[in-house]
Amino acid sequence: MKNILIVxxxxxxxxxxxxxxxLDILAEKLPQSRQVHLDSLYPDFAxxxxxxxxxxxxxxxxxxxxxxxxFSAPSIxxxxxxxxxxxxxxxxxxxxxxRGKKLLLSYTTGAPAEVMDFDPFxxxxxxxxxxxxxxxxxxxxxxxxxxxxxENPELLAQIHAKSAEHxxxxxxxxxxx
Numbered sequence: 775m776k777n778i779l780i781v782x783x784x785x786x787x788x789x790x791x792x793x794x795x796x797l798d799i800l801a802e803k804l805p806q807s808r809q810v811h812l813d814s815l816y817p818d819f820a821x822x823x824x825x826x827x828x829x830x831x832x833x834x835x836x837x838x839x840x841x842x843x844x845f846s847a848p849s850i851x852x853x854x855x856x857x858x859x860x861x862x863x864x865x866x867x868x869x870x871x872x873r874g875k876k877l878l879l880s881y882t883t884g885a886p887a888e889v890m891d892f893d894p895f896x897x898x899x900x901x902x903x904x905x906x907x908x909x910x911x912x913x914x915x916x917x918x919x920x921x922x923x924x925e926n927p928e929l930l931a932q933i934h935a936k937s938a939e940h941x942x943x944x945x946x947x948x949x950x951x
């Protein structure tokens with residue numbers, strides 16, 4: 775299988791239910807993949823660009839796993855991209871290091887999926903893929919997994935079921951890449 779890098783953009787994975795479970799299932803189902811948990815590596819947002827670029831060089835497929843915060847990706851994921859996707863590395867006349875790699879988006883929302891289509895909010899990530907020569911390979915999203923639901927055991931069980939189903943869809947998509 776190809777080298778899969780999963781970048782968790784959650785700002786506090788210890789306080790997550792859905793994203794944490796998705797990542798745990800992916801670690802189990804894809805043991806050869808590598809996971810980067812930005813919140814634990816860079817709690818101060820001081821991204822080690824060289825270390826992160828080495829991970830990107832290793833990867834054939836890059837998965838961005840994150841919750842939607844105010845109609846966007848979390849700030850730590852933005853910061854990671856700002857510090858890692860640098861001129862001369864990811865773009866520019868000599869910046870071809872991401873060219874040909876596949877990018878997948880995997881996100882969760884607290885709002886139910888039927889409330890709105892969140893995909894348009896992530897055009898900037900699809901544009902980043904195009905700008906850097908990556909191939910956008912698809913999105914897996916799951917709504918209705920709000921942290922506010924975790925106090926109710928019945929609703930928490932729904933979050934767990936949705937998270938497991940999300941991880942299965944993501945694994946299936948990765949197998950097609």
